[in-house]
Amino acid sequence: MTVNKLNEAFAAAGAAAWGGLPFSELAEEMTAEAIEKAEALCPGPRTVLVAAFPYYAGESGGNLSLYARGRDYHQVITRRLNTICNFLLQKYKNCRFLPGTDNSPLPERQGAWRCGIGLRGKNGLVILPPYGSYVFLGTILTDARLDLPPRIPSPGCAGCGKCQAACPGGALGAEGVDPGRCLSALTQRKGVLTEREQALIKAHPLIWGCDTCQQVCPHNAAPALSPLPEFRTELTASLTAEDLAGLTNRDFREKYGDRAFAWRGPAPLRRNLELQG
Ligand code: SF4
Numbered sequence: 001m002t003v004n005k006l007n008e009a010f011a012a013a014g015a016a017a018w019g020g021l022p023f024s025e026l027a028e029e030m031t032a033e034a035i036e037k038a039e040a041l042c043p044g045p046r047t048v049l050v051a052a053f054p055y056y057a058g059e060s061g062g063n064l065s066l067y068a069r070g071r072d073y074h075q076v077i078t079r080r081l082n083t084i085c086n087f088l089l090q091k092y093k094n095c096r097f098l099p100g101t102d103n104s105p106l107p108e109r110q111g112a113w114r115c116g117i118g119l120r121g122k123n124g125l126v127i128l129p130p131y132g133s134y135v136f137l138g139t140i141l142t143d144a145r146l147d148l149p150p151r152i153p154s155p156g157c158a159g160c161g162k163c164q165a166a167c168p169g170g171a172l173g174a175e176g177v178d179p180g181r182c183l184s185a186l187t188q189r190k191g192v193l194t195e196r197e198q199a200l201i202k203a204h205p206l207i208w209g210c211d212t213c214q215q216v217c218p219h220n221a222a223p224a225l226s227p228l229p230e231f232r233t234e235l236t237a238s239l240t241a242e243d244l245a246g247l248t249n250r251d252f253r254e255k256y257g258d259r260a261f262a263w264r265g266p267a268p269l270r271r272n273l274e275l276q277g
């Protein structure tokens with residue numbers, strides 16, 4: 001399979017950029033446990049392909065993070081990656097091709113940076129001009145040895161520090177993101193929160209996710225809109241207490257099961273709405 005053929009397959013699947021690297025190289029970024037999980041999924045892993053899919057649909061009011069307003073990216077990106085897996089299977093009939101997006105043991109961002117996809121943001125994100133950091137990453141893990149495009153590791157971002165200064169949770173430091181202080185993680189957390197965590201959510205404009213470090217980033221000053229219809233149409237920008245009132249977990253899944261904010265069920269959303277009063 002030539003790189004040109006793969007270029008065509010990734011473009012047809014809606015990827016704005018892609019790259020690939022030997023699994024052994026990505027393993028340098030992985031824990032022993034993650035390597036074991038990857039090898040259980042795909043014995044004898046040889047190659048990892050990484051792709052970026054834009055999701056920006058413009059700014060409008062709302063209390064859900066921009067990434068969560070369209071269709072659930074897990075479903076959308078997996079479906080799109082599967083078209084590439086099926087294409088590859090026609091040639092590599094005895095090989096495995098496993099798509100993943102935010103749900104695999106592979107460190108997607110490190111993979112993207114090692115492939116030279118976009119820039120390394122100080123906010124820990126992949127920044128891909130002209131889409132900014134509003135991209136989802138997906139991977140394909142395979143035991144096939146593939147021809148790959150040349151790799152020049154991603155350079156750093158403009159390094160202005162605006163993301164660190166604006167972060168409401170103080171989650172961004174020299175070591176990257178501290179998930180224990182990041183509103184994106186906190187708004188999704190189930191169970192009892194500390195007083196400090198509750199106060200952070202109370203003062204936050206969103207009940208799901210956080211866009212602050214992306215919105216202040218100069219690389220995101222005028223991001224291009226996503227060409228992918230799943231992320232541009234039928235958006236849900238906000239939820240109210242009334243939207244969730246009386247819904248059982250099953251009702252909630254039926255109503256919102258195709259949305260990325262649904263995976264934790266209605267409880268964290270209700271709690272966050274209540275905290276924000
Ligand atoms: S998503 Fe929000 S809380 Fe998390 S690092 Fe970015 S600005 Fe900070």
Ligand code: SF4
Binds near residue numbers: 157160213219
């Ligand atoms: S806000 Fe500045 S430091 Fe942060 S990711 Fe963007 S360019 Fe880099």
